[in-house]
Amino acid sequence: MTEEVDKSGSSQGQYLKDVFLCSLVAFGGPEAHLGVFYERLVTKKNYLSEKALMEWMGLCSFLPGPTSTQVITGIGLERGGRSLALLTLLIWATPAILLMTALSFVPSVLSENGTIPVWLDFLAPMAAGFVAWAAWKLGRKVATDWLTILLWIVGAITPIFFHSAWAIPLAFLFGGLVGQLKRETDADKTALLIRLRPPWIILLLFIGFVLLGIGGSLSSGSSLIEVFERFYRYGYLVFGGGQVVVPLMQGELVHSANLMTQQEFLSGFGVVQAMPGPMFSFAAYAGGLCEQAGSTTRQITGALLGGCAIFLPGTLLLFFVHPFWARLQQAKWASRSLTGINAVAGGLVSGAFILIALNLEWSKSAICFIALTLIFLAKKVPAPLFVILLLGLNLLLHWIQQVYVL
Secondary structure, three states, rough: OOOOOOOOOHHHHHHHHHHHHHHOOOOHHHOOOOOHHHHHHHHHHOOOOOOOOOOOOHHHHOOOHHHHHHHHHHHHHHHHHHHHHHHHHHHHHHHHHHHHHEEEHHHHHHHOOOOOOOHHHOHHHHHHHHHHHHHHHHHHEEEEEEEHHHHHHHHHHHHHHHHOOOOHHHHHHHHHHHHHOOOOOOOOOOOOOOOOOOHHHHHHHHHHHHHHHHHHHHOOOHHHHHHHHHHHHHHOOOOEEEHHHHHHHHHHHHHOOOOHHHHHHHHHHHHHHOOOHHHHHHHHHHHHHOOOOOOOOHHHHHHHHHHOOOHHHHHHHHHHHHHHHHHHHHHHHHHHHHHHHHHHHHHHHHHHHHHHHHHHOOHHHHHHHHHHHHHHHOOOHHHHHHOOOOOHHHHHHHHHHHOEEE
């Protein structure tokens, strides 16, 4: 984040257009989202460097909330302050939130068993291709000596063997500490004295929403305030992505509060996995179902309230830590730690690809879709175009299978 690269001289409008394009093709969860960010915002547009992207990933992994959403919001924050950050968040999340709001009215038309429709089964291999591309490109940048190679390996094995919510933050902490093994210079010692001035008003605002939600839900009995409290709480209790927060929602909304059926919950979860954009947008679908017994206006309000509340705490915490994080990076010792953190981040992307590969249903068509995704990325084919091409190819293959029973 200390290293800003914008060779294109693009306007804020062009940047927001690129964020919107990312929101349309970012399938497959936070790791695949980072692959899309790398392909669009780093490689094609030079809005930031690989190093800066890894630093954002490292910082946001320490914060609760949706990691990939915080990363792209942070990029906007670095480029244009809080106003551009909020516009980035709005453009990134709104398409998915609106679609999930609409689907909360018709859960019966979704998949009955919470699985992705067969005509969308190219999405998982395509997402694997995005992650593989980012892993290869970033790995070459961050693993440059024996120490960073070791930390890259630590990052790669962490998501495979350690499934605790704290595993990834601890891996980044380890990388930062090991990065200090590099020789200290006199410049490093003098750079330790940096005055940090965090915006305490934002932290107070974050805490205020916590107290307001809890107090309001206990005293007023309003179901809409309870929706806000629940989804705001999910937003500050969960590290990682939507795959982590969904089980937490399921336990409370389905089994404890009985606000929706297991079938309704799984149907929405199946659809959100096949959609581009943040998986936290599932909160709009769940928030709408929480209010399905009320009027249409009330259900829409519940959906939008849930969809907004879940992103709010992570955004506030990002705004809080960013000013002194930027100052902290001026220290030489912090630069050494960031070298270690970046190496772990590169390894995490590689580990994410290994996990995706292990869980992928391998077939000739899956291999074909991965290979085509890598070719399209190498040839710099616009992502929206090759998503359409892969969808068309997948429909053609399924039609051939039905006709000729291959």
